[in-house]
Amino acid sequence: MRLQGKNMIVTGGASGIGLATVERCLREGANLVLSDLAASDGAARAQALDGHGGRCLFMPCDVTSSGQVDALVAGTVKQLGSVDAVFSNAGVGGLRPAHEMSDADWLRVIDINLSGVFRVARAALQQMYAQGSGSLLNCSSILGGLGQSGAVAYSAAKAGVVNMTRTLAIEAAPRGVRVNSIGPGYIDTPLLNDLSPEMRQALIALHPIGRLGRSDEIANAVLFLASDEASYVTGSHLLVDGGYSAGKS
Template identity: 40%
Template sequence: MITIDLKDKTAVVTGSARGIGKAIAEKLAEAGAKVLINDISEEAAKQTAEEISKKYNVETTYFACDISNEEQANKLIETCKEKWGKVDILVNNAGITKDTLLLRMTKEQWDQVINVNLTGTFLCTRAAFKIMMNQRSGVIINISSIAGENGNVGQANYSASKAGVIGFTKTVAVEGAARGVRCNAIAPGFIQTAMTDAIPDKIKEKMIASIPLKRPGQPEDIANAVLFLASDLSSYITGQVIDVNGGGFRPN
């Protein structure tokens, strides 16, 4: 029987109080890892950390902060190192959308999305990378998006941020390889969460109809791919983008 055992591992998952991030944190905890829950909402982060700890009988902790703030991102990663002595797994999951057509997009909407999705990923990765390079081991998993590969109407800011995450992933992978630090990205398609609940029903139906597997993905579908990339089963995989999208779709 093959089992994935992360019992001696520590993990930081950004934006993990709900949605895909929460499913990822749960999956890593189920495999035995100690998990640090991060979110911008302190109450939600605390609640999720307690819930996961009870459910899987593992140690968890939480650190609420905005990952796009340099000082806070550094403190987030330091908290894991101080509490558990090392940082084995970092999942850069926190992300936001501010959708509107390009001609209506304000600079503020552009900056907000780039700051959280791309700059936040850079800041958390840089802080963890320093520790992982010294450890001579570590795994970084960045949550990109199908929108970063295909583009999407109304998402110039979001698509640019998620395409940026892919380029970033490939560079971190080559810089980390000599010291055993791997970095990969996952590009989810349409996943059922609060983020996609905000899409109008008519557009959602059209998107789902264009998915070859004819259903939206669930947060657990992404968490399963993260578990694989976090484990030694993927020890020869770095600098890659794994599409988890039901066969891809082009709703436009």
């Protein structure tokens, strides 16, 4: 039980990587707050997973709202007593060429994928500093270090997450708090279901490992960084991408 007794928040926890992380960390003994938009399937997901009475709670949160983010952290402390780990995973896509992107489209992606991560970090760090311990994990992307046509706002936000993580790690280290980021490659989720067989195969070919990733493989990385096994790891950006970035950096 690598997270036995630890209290953890996962934003964007109702599906995909977030949900896989909730499931994995529950199996390792953590108490989980599954957080997502109020209109998501989060409440039902948490209820289905909570087979141990109060070990998986749903708390709605829109990361574009500082008030809701602050309430999420405060609510976790009220219900569970502490915040030992946070996986800041909430995010959106938004592929569009730069010359076609409106201010509103740009600001939406930046607000959720970058400013939202900052809001969660700020609230989490305030609590972790008071405790004198904690592990904050930010979800970036392979596009946090690489460019891709049509992903100008997404790439800018995810690159910002990586460097924000490094800066926060420097600030947080003297206070007993570790801060790291994770860079998933292309993960085989329903978001890729609309790809043609040809496009899917072309995407697979970009990964030296010869396949797309699975959500549980990202969850395993989160588990490690959240656990005491990573006690000397802070300020790192862990790529979990099947070798996608290896020949492009």
